[in-house]
Amino acid sequence: MAETTTSTSSIPSVMKAAQQxxxxxxxxVLTLHDDVPVPRKLSSKEILVxxxxxxxxxxxxKLLNGNLSxxxxxxxxxxxxxxxxGVVVDIGSAVKRFKLGDEVYGNxxxxxxxxxxxxxxxxxxxxxxxxxxxxxxxAAVPLACETSYQALFSKVSPAVGAGSKVFICGGxxxxxxxxxxxxxxxxxxxxxxxxxxxxxxxxxxxxxxxxNKDEINNDQQQLLVIDYNAKDFGRExxxxxxxxxxxxxxxxxxxxSAQQILKQxxxxxxxxxxxxKSIVSLKSIASTTSTVIGRKLSSVFGSNHHGYIIHFLNxxxxxxxxxxxxxxxxxxxxxxxxTIYDWRKDGVEALHSLYEKSKSxxxxxxxxxxxANEK
Ligand SMILES: NC(=O)c1ccc[n+]([C@@H]2O[C@H](COP(=O)([O-])OP(=O)(O)OC[C@H]3O[C@@H](n4cnc5c(N)ncnc54)[C@H](OP(=O)(O)O)[C@@H]3O)[C@@H](O)[C@H]2O)c1
Numbered sequence: 172m173a174e175t176t177t178s179t180s181s182i183p184s185v186m187k188a189a190q191q192x193x194x195x196x197x198x199x200v201l202t203l204h205d206d207v208p209v210p211r212k213l214s215s216k217e218i219l220v221x222x223x224x225x226x227x228x229x230x231x232x233k234l235l236n237g238n239l240s241x242x243x244x245x246x247x248x249x250x251x252x253x254x255x256x257g258v259v260v261d262i263g264s265a266v267k268r269f270k271l272g273d274e275v276y277g278n279x280x281x282x283x284x285x286x287x288x289x290x291x292x293x294x295x296x297x298x299x300x301x302x303x304x305x306x307x308x309x310a311a312v313p314l315a316c317e318t319s320y321q322a323l324f325s326k327v328s329p330a331v332g333a334g335s336k337v338f339i340c341g342g343x344x345x346x347x348x349x350x351x352x353x354x355x356x357x358x359x360x361x362x363x364x365x366x367x368x369x370x371x372x373x374x375x376x377x378x379x380x381x382x383n384k385d386e387i388n389n390d391q392q393q394l395l396v397i398d399y400n401a402k403d404f405g406r407e408x409x410x411x412x413x414x415x416x417x418x419x420x421x422x423x424x425x426x427x428s429a430q431q432i433l434k435q436x437x438x439x440x441x442x443x444x445x446x447x448k449s450i451v452s453l454k455s456i457a458s459t460t461s462t463v464i465g466r467k468l469s470s471v472f473g474s475n476h477h478g479y480i481i482h483f484l485n486x487x488x489x490x491x492x493x494x495x496x497x498x499x500x501x502x503x504x505x506x507x508x509x510t511i512y513d514w515r516k517d518g519v520e521a522l523h524s525l526y527e528k529s530k531s532x533x534x535x536x537x538x539x540x541x542x543a544n545e546k
Pocket of ligand 1 (some may be wrong): 441
């Protein structure tokens with residue numbers, strides 16, 4: 172249980188928080204401060220949350236280095252971070268969904284603010300925290316899990332369900348391992364790409380790995396895995412008639428290979444697109460637009476009618492509620508954690524290492540920033 176604060180008089184006037192001074196390299200622009208004012212003016216629908224843990228997603232370092240500054244400009248200094256878990260310590264006059272002392276989890280989106288001891292944000296970005304998770308585990312869930320939840324259950328049509336055949340590109344990524352568990356939870360048949368070094372990660376979730384498509388049986392714990400360093404999944408599973416390929420890796424090759432395994436009318440949904448660096452410029456917008464239009468046209472006029480969808484998370488608080496009650500508290504979906512960084516012990520180095528490990532693309536589970544102790 173977290174230490175709950177139900178009296179606003181115990182909220183300090185300043186807090187420890189990360190600050191970004193400009194767009195640029197992690198170690199040049201990211202600092203840690205003890206004297207950042209706690210946001211105390213709440214609008215009617217806002218809540219103030221004492222944060223216990225936060226996590227990082229690739230969007231956080233993409234925002235830091237300015238790759239996305241065309242669509243999201245910060246005023247500096249800026250408090251970065253989006254995923255978090257904590258306790259409600261103050262509420263605006265029209266807040267409906269929470270009361271003081273509630274444990275919550277959520278994602279602050281590109282406006283940031285979660286790498287701090289307190290954040291003030293609209294109640295709509297939060298939901299009650301899953302009771303069976305620690306604060307660190309809960310902070311690992313919101314963005315990655317909800318992105319995959321939306322992709323599989325509301326963006327593809329029909330939604331992934333019992334008997335669907337789903338292929339997930341990047342099963343060891345955070346979005347990937349949540350997607351595997353969500354799809355399995357509704358009875359889909361799932362296969363994925365994952366390097367050999369990460370097979371043990373998927374085994375931690377209780378899956379029995381097979382690399383041979385002819386060994387597939389009705390065991391729901393069985394997972395077909397293609398080692399992407401050794402084989403191309405398109406060639407390996409050619410003609411296997413998948414309903415959906417969900418791409419958590421990006422790059423044109425995922426789409427090329429997907430077309431070899433999708434059934435007629437099957438759908439490819441990507442959360443990355445062809446440009447894995449996600450640099451948003453006028454040129455890249457024009458190029459992505461023409462690629463998407465071309466692929467959508469080929470889904471109508473091409474011989475295989477393969478659907479092509481680029482998906483960006485659009486937060487819906489009821490979805491975090493559904494993830495909590497129907498998937499996490501039932502034990503069907505679990506977060507995996509690689510490292511917990513603690514800035515009270517390691518100072519700014521904890522923050523820099525958090526970003527650098529995420530940027531390396533080699534995390535084996537979620538990377539967490541511990542902000543306060545749970546009691
Ligand atoms: N559109 C949206 O709303 C949205 C939301 C969330 C995330 N995203 C994007 O989705 C991507 C994944 O995010 P994430 O948080 O899930 O990433 P992550 O957890 O940081 O992914 C790291 C993992 O990806 C694996 N990987 C790297 N290259 C691979 C490949 N070619 N094939 C298979 N696996 C590979 C790595 O395994 P190895 O060590 O074996 O290489 C590692 O386990 C990022 O680009 C992110 O920006 C988009």
